[in-house]
Amino acid sequence: MATVGTLSSTPIPDPLVHPDFDGAKALGTSNTLEKVSFDPFKHLNHTPPSKVYSMEELGYPESCGVSPNGVSEPFPLFSAEAIQQMRKEVLSDEVFAKWKYSSELAQCQLRGYAADCAPFIYDTWKHPETLAIISKIAGVDLVPAMDFEIGHVNLAVYSEEEKNKALNEMVEKANRATDEGVSGCPWEDDDPIVDWHTDSYPFVCVTMLSDCTGMIGGETALRKGNGEVVKVRGPQMGYAVILQGRYIEHRALRALGGSERISMVTSFRPRASLIKDDTVLTTVRPISDLGELYLQFAEYRFEMLQDRLRDANKLMRDQQRARRPFDTLRLKQFIREQIEFLEHMDKEIVQDDKVVAGMVDDSHLISEELKLERSKKRRVAVA
DSSP: OOOBOOSSSOOOOOOOOOTTOOTHHHHTOOOOOOOOOOOHHHHBOOOOOSOEEETTTTTOOTTSSSSSEEEEOOEEOBOHHHHHHHHHHHTSHHHHHHSEEOOSSOSOEEOSOHHHHOHHHHHHHHSHHHHHHHHHHHTSOEEESOGGGTTEEEEEEOOHHHHHHHHHHHHHHHHHHHHTTOTTOOOOOSSOSEEEEOOSSSEEEEEEOSOOTTOEEOOEEEEOTTSOEEEEOOOOBTEEEEEOTTSSOEEEOOEESOSEEEEEEEEEEESOTTSOOOOOOTTTGGGSOHHHHHHHHHHHHHHHHHHHHHHHHHHHHHHHHTTOOOOHHHHHHHHHHHHHHHHHHHHHSOOGGGOOTTOOOSTTOOOHHHHHHHHHHHHHHHO
């Protein structure tokens, strides 16, 4: 059984996710969108994180991932004005009408909308100043994985009845634990905002769009290399956390005391074409416009391949002009690597009729324990 540690505070879960949230009207947000251009001097409010935990500190080997950095503590990233503009774009009727998805991992998600109807959000995550901040903390030069993955939103809204019910359940469980002589044991959250998973892309930046004043909990739970579970405290409004989520199993725990929890997740990959790209589409395939997702996936991967072929050609020409012996072994190794690169793409691009909307298989999980736990949950749900 995994033990539970902490990187900061101990989590307490919050009310249930509400899948039928009605966007701006439910939160009293105006649907009138003013055109606001992203200005890094006005809209970035950045202070470096107090701590960035290395992959080694999390129990992973140096060879795991694309950077030695694993996860940051929450840090200020955006101004209040920037967050309000993001909220207006995210909660517009147009986004909810066209870009709302649901899956086993999370009940209400908004994704793929940024390029189409959220120019402020799109420009924010594309701007060199934003990318420089993200890259420095991640320890590797990053770019957004794809336009489709800019500004993915996980959203939950709670009525007063749901908040009170969850508080009562928390007190009841705590009292029961005390009666059974296990007082002080951490609460295992059976209904997280987003369940255990690894991300499809190397890095993610999670930004909080909700006012967390008075909220308790909302941490991100991480599984270390030895199976131990630790928690990173949840970010405040305008704060962000950067995580090498492709290689670390994690889940978003619930939070008590608020009427909403809206977090924005933007995915990143290394800019350099020669760095390995372990991107998979496992967790995003069932919640995407497949035509758009596959197009953008193939587009950036083919550009990587073009860069690699061009660099290989230049190296061979330079070696020949310098009268160096031709390196047959190196060429064959390069060819094999590109074949594996294309085979990986072929595996990730699944025929449309074989993709079930909202259904995620277990291949994104690393731990056999979590795969078994997920299988049990599925059986209970079917029963």
